[in-house]
Amino acid sequence: MQNIRLAIIDDNSFLINAIKEKLSFFNDIQIKYTANNGQEIIEKLAKDKNLEVLLMDIEMPMMNGIEATLEIKQRYPQIKIIMLTVFDNDENIFNAIKAGADGYLLKEVDPNSLYQGIQETLSGGAAMTPSIALKTLKLLRNPINLEEDQTESEEIKLSSREIDVLEQLSKGLSYTVIAENLFLSPSTVRKHIENIYSKLQVHSKLEAVQKAKKNNLI
Template identity: 70%
Template sequence: MKIKVSIVDDNSFLIHAIKEKLLFFDDIEIKHTALNGSELLTKLEENHNLDIILMDIEMPVLNGVETTQMVKQKYPQIKIIMLTAFDNDEHIFNAIKAGADGYLLKEISPEELYKGIKETLNGGAAMNPSIALKTLKLLRNPIDIDNLKDKEEISLTKREVEVLEQLSKGLSYTAIAKNLFLSPSTVRKHIENSYKKLQVHSKIEAVQKAKRHNII
């Protein structure tokens, strides 16, 4: 019995590269390829006799995470392995939440890719080691998951972080100014900017939020 595979990637060169890797194995048959999630869904409507989909994450029209969710709702029997160039924490978590059965990096060797496909079809989960490690970390620190989105939006300057660190020790504006060789009005400006970026209104809130996001 041949393993029927579909490859979804917005880069046709990468589709070709994955095809080349799978050509080594006689029991793999590439049913179809698609350049985005929307194209894949159309092809599945015509023929969903598939065993496994190798899915890119960052694609136009319909990305890999959204597509995975839709495919899993409609065709839960089809296994999906995310094939991505990045082991980005938020992607990993969202893909797993959407129902992905495995998560591998694109630069994988043909043997490892084949092993991952077989493993997933046998009820396992194909996972690149660095991704497995990140997934464990995410599970150990669920609070990080809630903060991933916020963390990306909070970018304080080195100075603002230094001022916040001093503030967290309970120091006054004047003491902070002295320690950092700044004027008290500059310290006040840095603190105002930090409040704005952190979306808080008090010293306590600012310090708590910065700690929660590992900023200080």
């Protein structure tokens, strides 16, 4: 049986040891070396690129896993890279896939699932934790969500006075200054802002301004 040569890249030595332990159950896995950040793995690959798989953390100092993946994939496209991370947020998944990652697993993965994920990736598949796979599907369906957002935006109806108040708010002006500028009493301005929050379903000035801009209201 041919050995699967791999490297583990993580800035946490405790987590490197935990992954090593998970892989120790499988005789055909050979851990050639480890690295603590993206820069270090690139330097080590320059000396020895005879690897099949990299298990790559995302959040690391000097050079993170996504930047390293992008660079490694350009230099060594044959090496499979599986992101192994505690984060399953949409932005990380999207950026990792864009950078060329072949799989995306969470660090709490059990030994068998990790091993199967490596095997699957080597045979041309994509190893993914179920929660990640679900989020990836949602990311791919994003255009549909955008259409939904547009229909939502049509339902948000602000009066011209409320839009005036919101525009003043977006400039960072205080209630009293807005009241002076629009020839209103501060209590009327406060009432308008309450209505704006309620219509936009937000709880802060920043959220109100962001949502209004997103929906082209200001």
